[in-house]
Amino acid sequence: MNYKKTMSPFSMPQLDYVTSKIGALQIAPGDDVLPSLPRQTENAFLPRRGITPVTNRLRFAPRRLLLDGEPVIASDRFWASLFHKCGFNDVVFKYFKPDEVFQRISQKDTNAKLRFTVEQTENNQRRLLGVASSNTPIVGRDSALALLRAHGGEKLSYADGRLTSTHVPAGGPSLFRIGPDEFEHRFTLDTPLDGFGEPRIWVTLLRMICTNGAIGMQRAFCNPVKLGQEPLHALDRALSSYANADGFSAMRQRFESAQKSWASLEDVRSLERIMTTVTWGGGDAAGSRRNAFERMVGDISGIYGVASLEGISPKRRRLLPSRARVYDLINFASEVSTHHAMPLAASKISAWIGTTIVDEFDLEGSAKEVNDFEALFLDQPRSSARGTVIANDTYQSSRGLTNSN
Numbered sequence: 001m002n003y004k005k006t007m008s009p010f011s012m013p014q015l016d017y018v019t020s021k022i023g024a025l026q027i028a029p030g031d032d033v034l035p036s037l038p039r040q041t042e043n044a045f046l047p048r049r050g051i052t053p054v055t056n057r058l059r060f061a062p063r064r065l066l067l068d069g070e071p072v073i074a075s076d077r078f079w080a081s082l083f084h085k086c087g088f089n090d091v092v093f094k095y096f097k098p099d100e101v102f103q104r105i106s107q108k109d110t111n112a113k114l115r116f117t118v119e120q121t122e123n124n125q126r127r128l129l130g131v132a133s134s135n136t137p138i139v140g141r142d143s144a145l146a147l148l149r150a151h152g153g154e155k156l157s158y159a160d161g162r163l164t165s166t167h168v169p170a171g172g173p174s175l176f177r178i179g180p181d182e183f184e185h186r187f188t189l190d191t192p193l194d195g196f197g198e199p200r201i202w203v204t205l206l207r208m209i210c211t212n213g214a215i216g217m218q219r220a221f222c223n224p225v226k227l228g229q230e231p232l233h234a235l236d237r238a239l240s241s242y243a244n245a246d247g248f249s250a251m252r253q254r255f256e257s258a259q260k261s262w263a264s265l266e267d268v269r270s271l272e273r274i275m276t277t278v279t280w281g282g283g284d285a286a287g288s289r290r291n292a293f294e295r296m297v298g299d300i301s302g303i304y305g306v307a308s309l310e311g312i313s314p315k316r317r318r319l320l321p322s323r324a325r326v327y328d329l330i331n332f333a334s335e336v337s338t339h340h341a342m343p344l345a346a347s348k349i350s351a352w353i354g355t356t357i358v359d360e361f362d363l364e365g366s367a368k369e370v371n372d373f374e375a376l377f378l379d380q381p382r383s384s385a386r387g388t389v390i391a392n393d394t395y396q397s398s399r400g401l402t403n404s405n
Contacts, residue, residue, distance in 0.1 A: 012158050014120040015141045015193060019113055019134045020068055022086070023106030027098045028064035028071055060093035067116060070126065077160050078128040081196040085114070085131060117161060117194035129161035130196025137231045138195040147232060148189070151239040155213070159343035161194040166204060166213060170243045175208070178252060179259045179327075179370040182208040185248050188215050189225075189239070199225040199235060202350075203247040205255065209375045212334040214255075217347065218354030221247050254357040255327065259370045262321035263329050264362035268297045269309045269317060271329050274352045278345035281336045285378075289336060292377045296332055298323030318362040325373075326361050332377050340378070 061079050065072050083089050092101055106112075113134040119127045132138070139147075144163055148156065153165035166188050173184035186204040203221035205214050216222075225238045275293065280286035304320065306312055312320070333353055337346035 012141060012145070012163075013122070015129075015161075016118045016120070017138075018067060018116045018118055020116065021106050021113055022082075022102050022109075024068045025098070025102045026066040026069075027062050028066050058090050061090040062093070062098050065098075065128065067118070067126075067128065072118060073121075073125055073127045075127055075129060075160065077130055077194075077196065081130040081132065081194075084196075085133070115195060119161065130192065130194035132195030136195045137227055137229055139191055139193060139199070139227070139231045139235060141193055143232055144191055144193060144235075147235060147239070148191075151236075153189075155338075157343045157346075159347075161192060161196070162343075163191045163193055164343060165189050165191075166206075167239060167242075169248075170241050171245070173206075174248075176252070178255050180372045183252075183255075184208060186213060187242055187244070188213070189235075191235070198227060199238070201225060201238065201242055201244075202354075203244060203251050205248075205251055207331070207334070210335065212331065212338045214330055214334040214353055215337075215350040216247070216251050216354045216357060217350040218358050220358050221251060221354060223247075251357065255330070257361065257364060258327040258330055258357065259325060259373070260365055260367050261326045261361040262363045262366045263297070263324045263326045264318050265300065265304075265309055265312060265320045265322055266314060266317040266362055267326060267329060267356070268300070268322050268324070270356070271333060271352060272309075274333075274348060275336070278341060278348050281340040282342055282345060283340070285340070289340070289378060293332060296324050296328055296374075296377055321363055321366065325367055326356065327373060330356065331373060335377055 058076060058079055061074065063074055065074050079090065086105055088101075114131050115134045115136065115138070116131050117129040119129055121127050141163075145156075148163070148165045148167075151167055153167055155164075155166045157164050166186050169185050169187050171185070173186070175182060175184050177183070184206045186206045188202045188204045189199060190202070191199045201223045203216045205216075206212070207214065223242070223244065225234060227234045272293065275281075275289070280289045280293075300309060300322065301307060304312065309317060330353055333349050337349040337353075341349060
């Protein structure tokens with residue numbers, strides 16, 4: 001099953017914008033335990049700092065609130081934006097009741113009005129997203145969709161108040177080859193719809209053999225978009241003119257080096273840790289993805305005589321090679337993020353790709369020859385962006401084993 005949905009115009013949840021004072025917030029009566037929403041839905045991230053989970057930090061923040069008397073669920077993104085706006089954190093709730101905190105802030109800033117973004121969830125609950133000043137320019141849901149589609153936006157997805165789309169840069173797709181594989185230039189636009197944070201553009205390479213998109217979700221490959229007072233005009237200009245030749249060149253060079261570098265056991269461990277965090281992309285096929293990952297990197301236990309990678313010191317893990325190259329790890333990660341993971345999980349995986357290609361590899365340049373690489377590591381058929389069905393039945397490593405595609 002494909003767990004990352006391609007969004008249709010009707011698949012986005014309804015977003016409502018409510019203008020009120022912070023004093024309109026109250027703690028809901030009864031139990032304030034987090035309701036049974038999908039875990040990934042609550043794993044929000046802060047703007048301008050990459051992908052930063054805040055779930056584990058919210059020890060005292062209540063989950064069930066009332067906004068002007070209406071029951072709402074407070075997301076992590078809501079709390080992150082409120083803390084950023086008002087200059088406090090959830091520890092204050094350890095010493096003061098939430099109602100008291102909201103009322104005191106409202107009394108201090110008597111004229112301050114906020115815009116609350118409320119999302120209608122699939123189970124008919126109302127969920128608070130980012131909060132901003134009432135005069136903060138925002139990109140509305142419908143106008144953002146129309147603009148992105150007018151600029152040829154592909155692979156649109158929505159999660160946690162953010163709309164993500166992939167586009168061809170101003171200079172065109174620029175088909176090129178890195179070793180045995182062909183790529184095209186793309187860029188990914190991440191647009192907040194709740195006024196919390198700025199839109200960001202990430203350099204992206206599309207691997208043509210399987211239409212996997214590797215997003216360089218790291219500062220070196222990121223361009224923020226300053227919205228000003230005319231957010232739609234600013235976005236339209238960014239979508240029309242984005243080129244970033246230096247960013248694409250740097251990413252191509254790192255991919256070339258990844259093809260010539262064996263993945264160290266520390267590289268393997270770092271990707272395994274991320275994949276475990278996102279439960280291997282979610283769904284019933286998570287176990288098969290783990291098995292494909294283990295086939296890709298080889299029998300670590302058999303080769304090095306340890307029960308797990310934790311049995312080897314970090315310093316030694318950086319010196320020991322696996323059966324995979326760094327490029328294999330990137331391809332596996334991009335396949336899961338492109339075809340199988342939900343949007344927030346895909347963002348975490350893309351953040352790993354960005355961090356990996358920016359840093360020097362542990363075993364940089366250790367592989368002298370470049371062989372053919374696996375097209376797809378997972379054995380589930382799927383439709384590519386060009387409408388063809390691709391399936392893979394047998395594992396093929398970068399060492400030249402044959403497959404039955």
